[in-house]
Amino acid sequence: MTETITTGLTQDAFEAFLSSRLEPRWLTDLRWNAWKAFRDMPFPHDQPPGPKQEEWRRTDIRRFRLENFPLPNAGSGKLGGGRKFPLQDRAGGTPTPQADAATLPVPAPLLTADVDLAGHTLAVDSRPCQSQLDPDLAARGVLFGSLDELVQQHGARIEPYLFTQAIDPLYDKFSALHAACWSGGMILYVPKGVVIDRPLHSFSALSAGRSDFGHALIVLEEGSEATLLAETASIDPTAAALHCGAVEILVGPGARLRYVNLQNWGGGVWHFAHQKALVGRDASLQWTIGALGSRLAKVNQQVALVGEGAHAQVNGVMFTDGAQHLSYHTLQHHEAPNCTSNLLYKGALQGESRIVWRGMIKVDRDAQKTDGYQRDDNLILSESARADSIPGLEIEAHDVKCSHGATAGRVDDEQVFYAQARGLTRKEAIRMIVAGFFQQVFDRIAVESVREALGEAIGRRVREYE
Numbered sequence: 001m002t003e004t005i006t007t008g009l010t011q012d013a014f015e016a017f018l019s020s021r022l023e024p025r026w027l028t029d030l031r032w033n034a035w036k037a038f039r040d041m042p043f044p045h046d047q048p049p050g051p052k053q054e055e056w057r058r059t060d061i062r063r064f065r066l067e068n069f070p071l072p073n074a075g076s077g078k079l080g081g082g083r084k085f086p087l088q089d090r091a092g093g094t095p096t097p098q099a100d101a102a103t104l105p106v107p108a109p110l111l112t113a114d115v116d117l118a119g120h121t122l123a124v125d126s127r128p129c130q131s132q133l134d135p136d137l138a139a140r141g142v143l144f145g146s147l148d149e150l151v152q153q154h155g156a157r158i159e160p161y162l163f164t165q166a167i168d169p170l171y172d173k174f175s176a177l178h179a180a181c182w183s184g185g186m187i188l189y190v191p192k193g194v195v196i197d198r199p200l201h202s203f204s205a206l207s208a209g210r211s212d213f214g215h216a217l218i219v220l221e222e223g224s225e226a227t228l229l230a231e232t233a234s235i236d237p238t239a240a241a242l243h244c245g246a247v248e249i250l251v252g253p254g255a256r257l258r259y260v261n262l263q264n265w266g267g268g269v270w271h272f273a274h275q276k277a278l279v280g281r282d283a284s285l286q287w288t289i290g291a292l293g294s295r296l297a298k299v300n301q302q303v304a305l306v307g308e309g310a311h312a313q314v315n316g317v318m319f320t321d322g323a324q325h326l327s328y329h330t331l332q333h334h335e336a337p338n339c340t341s342n343l344l345y346k347g348a349l350q351g352e353s354r355i356v357w358r359g360m361i362k363v364d365r366d367a368q369k370t371d372g373y374q375r376d377d378n379l380i381l382s383e384s385a386r387a388d389s390i391p392g393l394e395i396e397a398h399d400v401k402c403s404h405g406a407t408a409g410r411v412d413d414e415q416v417f418y419a420q421a422r423g424l425t426r427k428e429a430i431r432m433i434v435a436g437f438f439q440q441v442f443d444r445i446a447v448e449s450v451r452e453a454l455g456e457a458i459g460r461r462v463r464e465y466e
Contacts, residue, residue, distance in 0.1 A: 017071045066177075126213045146187075276302040292457060315344055346376075
């Protein structure tokens with residue numbers, strides 16, 4: 001059955017979207033406030049000079065037309081146990097017959113091969129389709145699944161975290177739009193002291209001409225532990241689509257979170273996201289991002305170390321081709337003393353693609369004994385590709401150890417010759433060199449299947465060095 005799509009972010013479309021949802025009053029008010037802010041805010045290229053315009057100076061979105069994409073529509077019905085979610089018209093009309101998620105042409109996930117999962121979620125076009133969680137974990141108070149549904153059932157538990165501590169819903173036009181219209185979201189809530197010893201998996205798929213406004217809320221209470229694998233993909237690898245999303249992470253005292261976030265949208269997707277983690281006292285966060293897809297990506301990724309003794313490791317793997325443009329702005333914000341942060345981004349570029357990384361380590365006055373490091377390395381695989389690395393330090397404390405580095409270079413012809421002399425083709429040699437370039441990041445990833453999946457995905461993209 002063909003579904004009618006109503007494009008345009010009009011007041012009527014937003015009101016229809018809002019009326020289709022059954023949500024607590026506090027959330028409806030939050031959406032209205034964000035919508036009003038969105039309507040009043042300029043696009044980045046129309047902003048007056050200042051820090052926010054500086055963020056966009058190397059990323060041109062003047063060809064982006066927001067009005068070409070529809071608002072999501074959450075539909076109605078219950079999730080859980082793998083039950084299917086009834087699809088609805090995007091303007092809030094009558095539900096269509098239930099869609100069997102197993103028959104949808106959703107790409108196979110990359111991160112879950114041979115992985116024993118404790119739970120998984122699936123959303124298509126910003127609408128939840130499936131959600132499962134090990135019953136033993138549910139009995140211990142773990143929440144995992146559709147944020148759309150669970151905010152209705154557990155609103156009092158979720159309200160203190162959603163858009164209150166990590167993500168600023170009014171930061172810019174895209175964050176306000178997301179806060180007003182998020183749908184197809186995912187939540188992981190782990191109570192105090194609960195250890196989840198098997199990974200959880202979240203998957204979002206996007207079809208041609210549609211929008212994804214997914215919101216990920218991850219909360220680990222004191223002493224808890226979890227591993228979450230999240231990934232995205234397009235059903236049509238070349239079609240235009242929109243992702244306007246957010247990730248907010250709260251890691252409580254003594255808690256440990258391993259989070260892998262693979263962005264693998266198709267080549268026609270406009271990808272905008274705000275992502276932030278708060279790491280509490282003696283807590284640990286390992287956050288790995290993979291950025292392989294999208295036409296254009298503009299991502300703000302921030303980690304705030306808010307409790308003494310907190311630790312954060314941030315890993316990034318990027319591979320671009322064609323005319324792709326990826327812009328990632330990172331912030332390691334040390335707010336408390338005796339904290340450590342270590343960021344390592346690596347990017348490889350083909351075609352006429354471009355990667356922009358702008359990183360900052362910020363150390364507050366009271367954050368003594370800080371140990372912060374950031375590094376960004378790029379491997380240029382064509383004559384026309386370009387990498388911009390802009391590291392920075394902003395230090396107000398006097399007893400700290402902070403440093404940064406950035407490199408960009410081409411494949412060493414001597415290495416290629418050496419490999420070819422031992423029987424490899426030129427393309428095989430380039431693929432081996434690229435794999436070795438990323439190995440430092442792969443070695444940091446605790447989940448073996450993730451290491452292998454990222455390596456294979458990058459290997460398939462490598463063309464012969466021009």
